[in-house]
Amino acid sequence: MWVTADGHIRRELRADGRCDEARGHRRSASTGRYTVTGSQVDYVDDSGFTATGDIRDGVLNDEHLVLHREEKQA
Template sequence: MWVTSDGDIHQELRADGRYDEARGKRPSAYTGRYTVTGNRLQYVDDSGSTATGEVRDGVLYHEHLVLHRKEEHQS
């Protein structure tokens, strides 16, 4: 699970190659599949739109978003 610093956006990258992104009070606002090549991610939303991401120094940069790993013990 990845989350923005304000906690508004949560992005779950599942082991089966699917992702689920919640925004504010909208659970599953975006869903689709993703692939990883090195530290780069390619997203394909269920609507057909695409996006990219990159993990650098433990931070996920997804288009204009900056997400950090959510620790298991955090709410």
């Protein structure tokens, strides 16, 4: 799970190549698929919108968003 610093946007990149993004209290605000090539992440949401991101030093920079891995709670 990747999340913005304020927790408003949460993006799950699943092992099956699907992604699910929540915005605030709205679950599954955007769903689609993704691929990773090196450090680049390419998204195509189910409406056909595309976006590209890049993972560097544990940070996912995606267009105008900066997301960090969510810490797993014990």
